[in-house]
Amino acid sequence: MLRVEHLSKIYQAHNGEVEALSDISFEVQEGEYIGVVGPSGSGKSTLLSIIAGLLQPSGGELYINETKLSGITEDIGYMLQSDSLLEWRTILKNVLFGLEIRKTLTPENAEYAEHLLNNYGLYEFKDKYPSQLSGGMRQRVALIRTLAIRPKLLLLDEAFSALDYQTRLALTDDVYQILKRENMTTIMVTHDIPESISMSDRIIVLSNRPATIKRTLKIEFPEEVKTPLQRRNNPKFGQYFNEIWRDLDVHL
Amino acid sequence: MSTYNGISEARAAYLRKIKQRKTYVAVTQFTILIGLVVLWEVLARLKVIDAFIMSQPSRIVDTFVSMISNNLLMHIGVTALETIIGFLLGTIIGTxxxxxLWWSDFISRVMEPFLVVLNSLPKIALGPVIIVWVGAGSQAIIVVALAISMVVTILEMLNGFINTDSEIIKMATTFGASRSQIFTKIVFPSNICTLFNSLKVNIGLSLVGVIAGEFLVSKAGLGYLIVYGGQVFQMDLVMCSVIILAVVAYxxxxGVAMLERYANRLMNL
Incomplete structure (x- = not known):
């Protein structure tokens, strides 16, 4: 559903040019969960920002369902590391924020947002304020805010990195089930290799700057392994980890 | 563990201690104030200090009583009104x-050196210019007060706007938010606190402008009373007016602090 062709990005700065991405091409199928890993500073977030339309690529093209992308489109939902909840809005009003910005806050869409809150155990908190929620719950609200606009493609930019380890494991399990249930096509950028293995169907490994695709790894677990936590306990998990670790070629 | 009213004993003791400390602070503050007033009065009566130059609490009270029947409320009203108009206009125009400036990076960059100069310039120096331009009277006083509070408001609010959490702005941008949506839904609500801070600062600045303005031109107001008292060597009048001014400022x-608490409750901050 998403096709990225020969994408490149060169940043202009006072002290010269920085080539962040070079000739990146890949495709994402409907309902697929893609993990993008790479050394820090390799341009992972740049890639997401370009797909989200926040940045203009220096070269190359993007297509969603064969329509060429330029700028911010309605089809893409983007979730960042910080939950960015507005403290002066109730949970429900935070969830409706995206619809409000897009001027698509119809009764039907509002109902859908409430339905999501209900499905994911946050309905009873809808009139509370963000400061009254735990970090994991706040991130879940941020996810629902993104899903409320019914994106066709979801981008997660280190979306769980700000949370403590336990919360993170629990939340990734949770989010994984939400996304599979909604059959959401997802691209997740993370520096956390285990996290990407535990959630992705396919992992794209980027090289050092300028980032190119070093390899694409299909992640396959036995049928009975369903959740990210179960994946972490499977023997194949370690093998994948070692493969990716070798590819990343990390030096201090 | 023994409890009463559902509070443990340790908790009750802790709460008692906090309350006690609060009382001590209040009592000490009150004692210092009374002590100073009494000391002032006693030293004046013993002729250690000259009451003609230093004034004296009992004489200030006498002056206050005689002023009440002598248009005191009108003078307070004039100063208060000029101050309120000055600082409201200063805050509104400044904001x-x-x-x-937040909207246009270009205008902001162009204006920067002018603002810096305007900010450092003592606005009182513009007093004579303002009097010539807008006429000697309340209008000149208000303009001085406005000039003083406005520039600070511009700088402080702009700083607040610029420092709004960029992650939140990015989040809104991913939904396709326009510049005006970003301002009304994120930047402004994020800066309610900044707004009240500058309101608080502006009360003081606006009072400086009003009193200085009244020194220059007025026929009424607390600043007028202070200057008049100084010219005719009535220190009782000067001291009394200063004390009333302090109460008005407080x-x-x-008032602004109350408004701020109300706004914060409304916004759940």
Whole structure:
């Protein structure tokens, strides 16, 4: 559903040019969960920002369902590391924020947002304020805010990195089930290799700057392994980890 | 563990201790105030200090009583009104200018050196110019007060706007938010606190402008009374007016603080 062709990005700065991405091409199928890993500073977030339309690529093209992308489109939902909840809005009003910005806050869409809150155990908190929620719950609200606009493609930019380890494991399990249930096509950028293995169907490994695709790894677990936590306990998990670790070629 | 009213004993003791400490602070503050007034009065009566130059609490009270029947309320009203108009206008215009500067990076960059100079310039120096331009009277006083509070408001609000959490702005941008949506839904609500801070600062600045303005031109107001008292060597009048001015300033500050608490409750901050 998403096709990225020969994408490149060169940043202009006072002290010269920085080539962040070079000739990146890949495709994402409907309902697929893609993990993008790479050394820090390799341009992972740049890639997401370009797909989200926040940045203009220096070269190359993007297509969603064969329509060429330029700028911010309605089809893409983007979730960042910080939950960015507005403290002066109730949970429900935070969830409706995206619809409000897009001027698509119809009764039907509002109902859908409430339905999501209900499905994911946050309905009873809808009139509370963000400061009254735990970090994991706040991130879940941020996810629902993104899903409320019914994106066709979801981008997660280190979306769980700000949370403590336990919360993170629990939340990734949770989010994984939400996304599979909604059959959401997802691209997740993370520096956390285990996290990407535990959630992705396919992992794209980027090289050092300028980032190119070093390899694409299909992640396959036995049928009975369903959740990210179960994946972490499977023997194949370690093998994948070692493969990716070798590819990343990390030096201090 | 023994409890009463559902509070453990340790908790009750802790709460008692906090309350006690609060009482001590209040009592000490009150004692210092009374002590100073009594000391002033006693030293004046013993002729250690000259009451003609230093004035004296009992004489200030006498002056206050005689002033009440002598248009005191009118003088207070004039000063308070000029101050309130000055600081409201200063805050409103200053905030509007800050919005324009936030909106356009180009204008902001162009204006920067002018603002820096304007900020450092003592606005009182413009007093004579302002009097010539707008006429000697309340209008000149208000303009001085406005000039003093406006520039600070511009800088402070602009700084607040610029420092709004960029992650939240990015989040809104991913939904395709326009510049005006970003301002009304994120930047402005994020800066309610900044707004009240500059309101609080502006009360003081606006009072400086009003009193200085009254020194220059007025026929009424507390500043007028202070200058008049100084010229005719009536230190009782000067001291009394200064004390009333302090009370007026305090009440205005409390007024804004109350408004701030109300706004914060409304916004759940």
């Amino acid at each position: 509007l200018v800050a919005v324009i 009440l205005m500050y409390q």
